[in-house]
Amino acid sequence: MTHIDGFNYIGTVVCKSGEARFQAVNPQTGQALPTEFFSATLEETDLAMTKAQKAFLQLKKILPAQKARFLEEIAHQIEALGEPLIERAHQETALPTGRLIGERGRTCNQLRMFANLVREGSWVEANIDTAQPERQPLPKPDIRKILVPIGPVVVFGASNFPLAFSTAGGDTASALAAGNPVVVKAHNAHPGTAELVAKAILKAVEICEMPEGTFSMVHDSGYTVGKLLVTHPLTKAVAFTGSLAGGKALFDLANQRPEPIPVFAEMGSINPVFLLEEALAKRAETMGQQYAQSVTLGTGQFCTNPGLLIGVKGAHLNTFIASFSQTLHDIAPSSMLTPQIQKNYQAHLEKALHQNGIDVIASASGTSNPQKSEAQPVIASTEAKVFLNNPTLHEEVFGPYTLLIQCNDTTEMQQVADALQGQLTVTVMAEAEELGETQQTLVTTLEEKTGRLIFNGVPTGVEVCPSMHHGGPYPATTDSRFTSVGTSAIKRFARPLSFQNTPEAILPEALRNQNTQDIWRLVNGEWSKENI
Numbered sequence: 001m002t003h004i005d006g007f008n009y010i011g012t013v014v015c016k017s018g019e020a021r022f023q024a025v026n027p028q029t030g031q032a033l034p035t036e037f038f039s040a041t042l043e044e045t046d047l048a049m050t051k052a053q054k055a056f057l058q059l060k061k062i063l064p065a066q067k068a069r070f071l072e073e074i075a076h077q078i079e080a081l082g083e084p085l086i087e088r089a090h091q092e093t094a095l096p097t098g099r100l101i102g103e104r105g106r107t108c109n110q111l112r113m114f115a116n117l118v119r120e121g122s123w124v125e126a127n128i129d130t131a132q133p134e135r136q137p138l139p140k141p142d143i144r145k146i147l148v149p150i151g152p153v154v155v156f157g158a159s160n161f162p163l164a165f166s167t168a169g170g171d172t173a174s175a176l177a178a179g180n181p182v183v184v185k186a187h188n189a190h191p192g193t194a195e196l197v198a199k200a201i202l203k204a205v206e207i208c209e210m211p212e213g214t215f216s217m218v219h220d221s222g223y224t225v226g227k228l229l230v231t232h233p234l235t236k237a238v239a240f241t242g243s244l245a246g247g248k249a250l251f252d253l254a255n256q257r258p259e260p261i262p263v264f265a266e267m268g269s270i271n272p273v274f275l276l277e278e279a280l281a282k283r284a285e286t287m288g289q290q291y292a293q294s295v296t297l298g299t300g301q302f303c304t305n306p307g308l309l310i311g312v313k314g315a316h317l318n319t320f321i322a323s324f325s326q327t328l329h330d331i332a333p334s335s336m337l338t339p340q341i342q343k344n345y346q347a348h349l350e351k352a353l354h355q356n357g358i359d360v361i362a363s364a365s366g367t368s369n370p371q372k373s374e375a376q377p378v379i380a381s382t383e384a385k386v387f388l389n390n391p392t393l394h395e396e397v398f399g400p401y402t403l404l405i406q407c408n409d410t411t412e413m414q415q416v417a418d419a420l421q422g423q424l425t426v427t428v429m430a431e432a433e434e435l436g437e438t439q440q441t442l443v444t445t446l447e448e449k450t451g452r453l454i455f456n457g458v459p460t461g462v463e464v465c466p467s468m469h470h471g472g473p474y475p476a477t478t479d480s481r482f483t484s485v486g487t488s489a490i491k492r493f494a495r496p497l498s499f500q501n502t503p504e505a506i507l508p509e510a511l512r513n514q515n516t517q518d519i520w521r522l523v524n525g526e527w528s529k530e531n532i
Contacts, residue, residue: 004088004192006037008044009202011051011213015044022221024191027094027342027373028335037191040218040225049234051213052152052181058211059149059179063509064118070208071115071177074168075108077200085196089162092190094335094373099298100163107163110170110464114177117487123147123177124494126510131501141501144511147494149179151236154229156250157187157194158241159337160301165484166190167197167217170464171239171264174489176214180236184217185226189338191219230254230263237493240265241303241484244396244475251478264492266484269423269476270307270396271459274413274446276439278431279456280316287429288323291402292331294458296364296377299334300400301341304425304459307396310384310405310416317406324379325362333368333376336399342373345399349378352397357386361404375399384412388419410442417445422473422480425459426450449473451480 008015020039023032040048059067078085089100117123124147131142153175157166164170167184175182186194198217205214218225230238230253238254240247240263247265254263273291280287294306311317336342353360361379368374377400384407387393393403407413420426426446428435435443447453451472462470462485470485471477477484482492504512 004035004195006035006191006195006219008038008040008219009195009198009217010044010048011055011216012202012205013047013212015040015047020221022188022191022219024092024189025339026091027338030339030371030373033091033192035192037188037195037219037221039220039222042228045218045225045228045232048183048213048216048218049152049229049232051216052183053213053234055181055211055213056149056151059181059214062179062210064121066208066210067177067179068115068118070204070210071111071118071173073204073208074201075111077203078104078108078168078197081196081200085193088196089190089193092193093162093337095162095298095337103161103163106464107168110164111168111173113464113487114173114490117490118177121510123487123490124510125496128511143498143500144502144507145496145498146508146511147178147491148497148508150493150495151180152234153180153182153237153239153493154235155182155184156226156238156240156242157184157190159187159189159341160298160303161241162187162190162193163197165241167194168201170485170489171241172215175237175239175493178490178493180493181211181214182216183229184215185229186217186219188219188221226250227253231257233259235261237261238263238265239484239492243267243398247478248475262492263478264482264484265478266303266424266471267475267477268303268396268398269421269425269472270394271304271423271425271427272308272310272416272420273306273427273429273459274417274442275309275311275317275320276428276430276434277312277314277316278434279429280311280320282431284316284319285323288320288325289327290458292324292327292379294460295379295402296328296331296400297460299336299375300377301337301398302460304462305398306427306459307402308405309402310407310413312407312409312413321361321381321404328362328377328379329365331364331377332366333364333374335373336375337373339373341398342370342375345375345397345401346370348395348397349399349401352393352395352401352403353378353380355386355390355392357382357390358393358403377401379404381406384408384416388415394419394421414442414445417442417449420449422476423450424470424472424476425452425454427454427457427459429456451476451483
C-alpha cells in the first residue's frame with residue numbers, strides 16, 4: 001500500500017504535530033487502522049494560512065493555461081495512486097469499492113471540467129464599457145469589470161464523500177480554479193484517504209511550479225483546528241458539506257469575526273417526494289421499488305436521500321406502500337460510514353419513531369449488527385395533521401429512513417408543501433395530464449422551497465454539469481444563490497472588481513484591448529469571443 005505517514009502538509013512543508021494523536025477506525029470491524037495522525041498545532045494552522053496568503057499574491061500573476069494544467073495534473077496524480085487509494089477509502093468508510101471507483105472518476109472529471117472552464121475563460125464575466133468622451137451632458141469614463149479571486153479558502157472534508165467532496169473535491173477544485181489557495185481540514189473519519197490525495201495535489205504543485213502554499217492540509221481529531229481556520233484573519237471564505245449543526249456553527253463563527261466572511265455550507269435536507277394520484281394509478285408498484293432502493297442507496301447517507309414521501313390515501317397509495325415494504329424487506333442492513341454516524345442514526349431514528357402518531361410500516365428483514373456499524377432500513381407513516389403539528393418530524397434522519405405522510409386530500413398535500421423548510425431537492429411524481437392548472441399552486445410553492453425541482457425521478461444522484469444547482473434555501477444551505485456542484489460553483493470564491501480609466505498595463509489580461517488568449521467578453525453590451 002502507498003505509504004501514509006500521518007503528518008500535516010503545510011504547503012510543501014511536511015509538519016509533525018505534538019501530543020494530540022488519533023487513528024481512523026474501520027466501521028465494519030470497529031478496529032483502529034494502522035497509522036497515527038497528528039492534530040495540527042496552533043503554529044501549524046497559522047503557518048498554513050500565512051503560506052496561503054503568500055501564494056495568493058503570486059497566483060494572481062499566473063495565466064489561466066497554467067492553472068488549467070495544474071488542475072489536470074491533480075486529476076492525473078490521483079488516478080496514479082491506483083488501487084491503494086480505493087483500498088484505504090474502503091477500509092475507512094465501508095463504502096463499496098465500485099462506489100469509490102465511481103467517486104474517484106467523478107473527482108477527476110470535476111477537476112478536468114474546471115480546467116476546461118479556466119481555459120475557455122467565460123467564467124470571469126469580463127465586461128468592457130469603453131469611454132465616450134464626447135457624451136453629453138457628461139463624458140462617459142472607460143469602465144471594465146471582471147471576477148477576481150477572493151483569497152485563501154478553507155475547505156472542510158465531508159464524511160460521506162471521501163473523494164468527491166473532500167480533499168480534492170468540488171470545493172477545492174472550484175476554489176483553485178478561481179485562483180485561490182486552499183487549506184483543507186481533513187475529515188477525521190478518513191484521514192488516510194485524505195493524506196494520499198493531499199500528496200497527489202502537492203506533487204501536482206511541484207510539477208506545475210505553482211507557488212508554495214497553493215495547497216495545504218491539516219488534521220484534527222476534534223473541532224479546535226476548524227475553529228482556528230475559520231477565525232484566522234487571512235481566511236476569506238469557507239466551504240463545508242455536512243450536518244446542519246456543523247454548518248450553522250461555522251456560519252455563526254464566521255459572522256462573529258471582526259471581518260465576517262462567507263461560509264458556503266451545504267447541510268442536507270429531507271428531500272420530500274410528492275406522489276400524485278395519476279402517477280400512483282399507473283405505476284405505484286414500480287415507484288415503490290424505485291424509492292425503496294433510493295432510500296437505502298449508500299445506506300441512506302446521501303444529502304439528497306428522500307426522507308419524506310407525501311401522497312393521498314387510497315388504493316393506489318396502498319399499492320405503493322406494499323411494493324416499497326416488500327422491496328425494503330429484502331434489502332440487507334449495511335455498514336454506515338463510522339460507528340458514531342451509526343449511533344447518531346439510531347438515536348435520531350428512535351426519537352422520530354417515538355413521536356405520537358408514528359407507525360412503522362416496514363423494515364429490512366435482517367438484523368443490523370452495531371458492532372459492524374450497520375443500520376436498519378425503516379419506513380414509517382403518519383397523518384398529515386400529525387406532521388404539520390410536530391416540528392421534530394421535519395428534521396433530517398441521516399440514514400436509510402423515510403417517513404410517509406398520508407393526506408386525506410390534495411388540500412392537505414398543499415398544506416404539507418406550505419410547511420416545508422428549504423430543501424436541496426423536491427421531487428414530483430406525476431403524469432403530464434395532472435400537471436395542469438389544478439397543480440400549479442403546488443408546483444409554484446415547491447419552486448420556492450428548493451434548489452432543484454425533479455419530475456419523475458429520484459433525488460439520489462447529482463449530475464456534474466453547468467446546469468446543476470446543488471443548493472437551496474436555508475436550512476439546506478447558508479446561501480441559496482450558489483451551488484457546490486457544477487461550473488457555477490467557482491463563483492463562490494470570486495468577487496467583482498471594476499477598473500475605471502485604468503492604464504492597459506495594469507488591467508487583467510481579460511480586460512485588455514490586446515490579449516493573448518481566447519476569451520468571451522461583454523463589450524459595450526454585446527458578447528463576443530475573441531482571439532485576444
